[in-house]
Amino acid sequence: MIIPKLALKNVLGAGLRTWLNVFVLSLSFVLIIFSQGLLHGMNKQAEEAMIASEIGGGQYQHPAYDAYDPLTLKDGHGPVPAALAARADAGAAAPVLVIQGTIYPQGRLIAVQVKGIDPAQTILNIPTAFLAAPRGGDEIPVLIGERMADLSGLRAGDTVTLQWRDAHGTFDARDAVVVQVMKTSVQSVDRGQVWVPLDRLRELAGMPGEASFVVLAQGGARPGDADAAGWRFRGQDDFLADIRAMVESKSVGSSIFYAILLALAMLAIFDTQVLAIFHRRREMGTMMALGFTRAKIIGLFTLEGLLNGVLAALVAAAYGIPLLSWIARTGWALPGDTDSYGFAIGERLFPSYSVGLVAGTTLLVLLATAVVSFLPTRRIARLRPTDALRGRMT
Amino acid sequence: MTDTPLIVTTDLTKTYPMGLSTIAALAGVNLSFEKGEFAGLVGPSGSGKTTLLNIIGSLDAPSSGSASVMGHRIESLTHKEAARLRNRHIGFIFQTFNLLPVYTVYENVEFALLLLGLPPAERRRKVMAALEWVHLADRAKSKPAQLSGGQSQRVAIARAIVKEPDIILADEPTANLDAENSHNILQTMAGLNAELQTTFIFATHDFKVMQYLRRTIMLVDGLVDADQWADSRPGAGGSGGRP
Numbered sequence: 212m213i214i215p216k217l218a219l220k221n222v223l224g225a226g227l228r229t230w231l232n233v234f235v236l237s238l239s240f241v242l243i244i245f246s247q248g249l250l251h252g253m254n255k256q257a258e259e260a261m262i263a264s265e266i267g268g269g270q271y272q273h274p275a276y277d278a279y280d281p282l283t284l285k286d287g288h289g290p291v292p293a294a295l296a297a298r299a300d301a302g303a304a305a306p307v308l309v310i311q312g313t314i315y316p317q318g319r320l321i322a323v324q325v326k327g328i329d330p331a332q333t334i335l336n337i338p339t340a341f342l343a344a345p346r347g348g349d350e351i352p353v354l355i356g357e358r359m360a361d362l363s364g365l366r367a368g369d370t371v372t373l374q375w376r377d378a379h380g381t382f383d384a385r386d387a388v389v390v391q392v393m394k395t396s397v398q399s400v401d402r403g404q405v406w407v408p409l410d411r412l413r414e415l416a417g418m419p420g421e422a423s424f425v426v427l428a429q430g431g432a433r434p435g436d437a438d439a440a441g442w443r444f445r446g447q448d449d450f451l452a453d454i455r456a457m458v459e460s461k462s463v464g465s466s467i468f469y470a471i472l473l474a475l476a477m478l479a480i481f482d483t484q485v486l487a488i489f490h491r492r493r494e495m496g497t498m499m500a501l502g503f504t505r506a507k508i509i510g511l512f513t514l515e516g517l518l519n520g521v522l523a524a525l526v527a528a529a530y531g532i533p534l535l536s537w538i539a540r541t542g543w544a545l546p547g548d549t550d551s552y553g554f555a556i557g558e559r560l561f562p563s564y565s566v567g568l569v570a571g572t573t574l575l576v577l578l579a580t581a582v583v584s585f586l587p588t589r590r591i592a593r594l595r596p597t598d599a600l601r602g603r604m605t
Numbered sequence: 606m607t608d609t610p611l612i613v614t615t616d617l618t619k620t621y622p623m624g625l626s627t628i629a630a631l632a633g634v635n636l637s638f639e640k641g642e643f644a645g646l647v648g649p650s651g652s653g654k655t656t657l658l659n660i661i662g663s664l665d666a667p668s669s670g671s672a673s674v675m676g677h678r679i680e681s682l683t684h685k686e687a688a689r690l691r692n693r694h695i696g697f698i699f700q701t702f703n704l705l706p707v708y709t710v711y712e713n714v715e716f717a718l719l720l721l722g723l724p725p726a727e728r729r730r731k732v733m734a735a736l737e738w739v740h741l742a743d744r745a746k747s748k749p750a751q752l753s754g755g756q757s758q759r760v761a762i763a764r765a766i767v768k769e770p771d772i773i774l775a776d777e778p779t780a781n782l783d784a785e786n787s788h789n790i791l792q793t794m795a796g797l798n799a800e801l802q803t804t805f806i807f808a809t810h811d812f813k814v815m816q817y818l819r820r821t822i823m824l825v826d827g828l829v830d831a832d833q834w835a836d837s838r839p840g841a842g843g844s845g846g847r848p
Contacts, residue, residue, distance in 0.1 A: 601663070
C-alpha cells in the first residue's frame with residue numbers, strides 16, 4: 212500500500228500541473244461519452260420510431276409481397292389468413308393492403324403506393340383516425356406525410372385525382388381529399404405514399420378481405436406458421452438489420468473522432484510523464500538511495516499517471532453527469548436536412564448513455580492512460596542511481 | 606570496536622570511458638573502516654571521493670577489485686540486493702539535501718522507513734525521535750521550501766538516522782551551509798556517532814568538517830595519499846597509499 216499512497220500524495224502535491232491534466236482528460240471522457248451517446252441515441256430513436264410507425268411487433272407478409280420491389284405489388288396481396296384476421300378483429304393486428312397508384316397534383320404525375328389501413332387501428336403510430344372522419348360526397352379521404360406533401364405541393368383540404376389499377380387490371384380514378392398531413396420522422400410511411408381507409412381500398416380495387424401484410428401488436432405472441440397459410444413472418448430484427456448496418460457504418464466515422472479525442476488525452480499524459488521523469492531524476496536518485504528498487508519507482512510513476520485518469524473520471528462525473536443528463540432530457544437540435552441521413556431521427560436527437568458505454572469508455576481511457584504512463588517510465592530502468600542523483604539521464 | 610571491519614575495499618578501481626580513452630576515478634584503493642568511525646575522505650575535486658562513497662553505498666559498482674560492506678560484496682550485488690542493503694544499513698546525506706518537495710518534514714523523514722514494514726505507531730515514534738535529535742520537531746508539518754539551508758540539512762540528517770543505519774555516508778554535507786549551520790550540523794552528527802556508534806564517512810574538502818574528523822583519508826588521483834588519525838587510533842587503518 213506504500214506505492215499507491217505515495218502516488219496519490221505526489222499527484223495531489225503537483226498542484227496545478229495535475230489539475231490541468233485532469234481537466235483535459237476529463238473533457239475527453241465527457242466528449243467521448245457524449246459522442247457515443249449521440250450515436251446510441253440516434254440508433255435507439257430511429258429503431259423506436261420505426262417500430263412504432265412501421266414495424267410493430269413484426270409483420271406477416273403475403274408470399275409475393277416485397278416492400279422493396281414495386282413490381283411485386285400487382286400480385287403481392289391475398290386474403291388475410293383466418294388466424295391473422297381474428298387477431299385484427301381483436302385489435303391485436305393491423306392488415307395493410309398496398310397497390311400501385313398515381314396522383315395528379317396541379318397537373319403533375321406522381322407515382323405512389325396506395326396503402327389501405329383500418330382507421331380504427333392502434334397498432335401503428337399513424338393518425339389513421341383522420342381517415343374515419345365523416346365526409347360528404349364520394350371523395351376518397353387520404354392521409355399523407357409532410358415529405359409527400361412537400362413533394363406534391365398538397366395541403367390538408369386539397370383535392371387531387373387518384374388513379375389505381377384494380378384486381379382485374381382495369382384502371383380507375385377518383386377524386387381524393389387530403390384529410391391530414393401527418394408529421395413523422397419515419398420516411399418509409401411517408402415518402403411516395405398515400406394512406407386510405409382499408410375497406411374503401413378493398414372495395415375500389417376489387418380485393419375484398421385482402422391485404423399485403425399484417426402488422427402485429429408489440430409484445431403479443433405470434434401465431435404458428437401453420438396458421439399463417441404460407442404468409443412469411445418478418446420480425447423486428449429483420450426490419451432493423453438495414454438501419455443497424457447503416458448505424459454501424461456511421462460509427463466508423465464516430466470511432467475516428469473517438470480515437471482523436473483519446474489520442475489527445477493520451478498525448479497530454481505521455482508528455483506529463485516524460486517531463487516528470489526528466490524533471491524528477493534527482494528525486495528518483497534519492498528514492499534509489501533510500502532503498503527503492505527500480506521496479507518500485509516505475510510502479511510509482513506509472514500509478515501517478517493512472518491516478519490522473521482516475522481523478523479525471525471523478526471530475527468528469529462531477530460536471531459530466533449533470534451536463535449529459537440535461538442534454539439527454541432536452542435533446543440536441545438537428546439541422547433541417549436530417550432526412551438526407553436516411554434515418555428516422557426527428558428534429559431533436561436525444562443521446563442515450565448506457566451503463567456499458569460509460570463503464571466501457573472509463574475502462575478504455577484508464578487502460579490507455581496506464582499504458583502511456585508506463586511507456587516513458589521504462590527509461591527509469593536504464594537510470595543509474597549516481598546519474599539520477601546528479602540530475603542526469605543515463 | 607569489533608574485530609571484523611565494517612567496510613573493506615581491496616584494489617578498488619573505477620574507470621569511466623572518456624572519448625576513446627578511459628579515466629580512472631579510483632586506481633586501486635585499499636581501505637577498511639570499523640564500526641563507530643567518524644572518518645572523512647578529503648582531497649581535490651576529481652580525486653575519487655564521491656566515487657568511493659558511491660561504491661561503498663552500493664549506488665555504483667567497481668570496475669575491478671572488491672568492496673565488502675557488512676559482508677556484502679558490492680561488485681556482485683543485484684539491483685534488488687543493493688537496494689535492500691541501502692534500505693536497511695546505509696543512510697545518505699547529500700550536499701543539496703535532496704528532500705522531496707511535495708512532502709512535509711515529517712513525511713520526508715518517514716520516507717526512509719516506508720520500505721521497512723514498520724507499524725505506523727513505531728514509524729511515528731522513530732520519526733519524532735529523529736526530529737528531536739536534530740531539534741526540528743516543531744517544524745514537522747513544514748514543507749522543504751519553508752526551511753533554511755541549515756534546517757533542510759538537519760532534516761536530511763534526520764532522514765538518514767531515523768532507521769538507525771550502521772553506516773551514514775555524507776557527500777559534502779556542509780557545502781551549501783554557512784559556518785554556524787555547518788558547526789551545528791557537525792555537532793549533531795558527532796553526537797549521533799558517539800551515542801549510537803553509527804559509522805560516519807564524509808566526502809569533503811571543507812576544513813570545518815575536517816576539524817571534527819577522527820580519521821582523515823587523503824585521496825589524490827584515485828589513490829590513498831595519506832590516512833591519518835586525529836588522536837588515538839581506534840582500529841585498523843588503511844593501506845594501498847601512494848608509493
